Amino acid sequence: MQFLKNKGFTNDEIKMIIDKYDSDTINTFLESEDNVVEVIDYLNDFGIIDVPKLMLQRIDIFYIPVSKISELFSHYEKDSIIKALDYDASIFDEMK
Helix, strand or coil: CHHHHHCCCCHHHHHHHHHHCCHHHHHHHHHCHHHHHHHHHHHHHHCCCCHHHHHHHCHHHHHCCHHHHHHHHCCCCHHHHHHHHHHCCHHHHHHC
């Protein structure tokens, strides 16, 4: 999970993620490293600060291609998305 450290995650945040999810989920997460990094970068650039919290709520978001996230976000005001994600990640349910 060095790539998460490289993205500014603390050891405690990484441990919480590992502890929360089962080994199959973590393995899928690791196999998706390139996409995970792209999503982290996109969310940070968008203005979402607490990416580790979001990852603890919904790790599946980090498997979604950035193009789909960008398309979803284009339907909403930027400030609304940031505020909504501060509470929960249910906006991503619209992608299913």
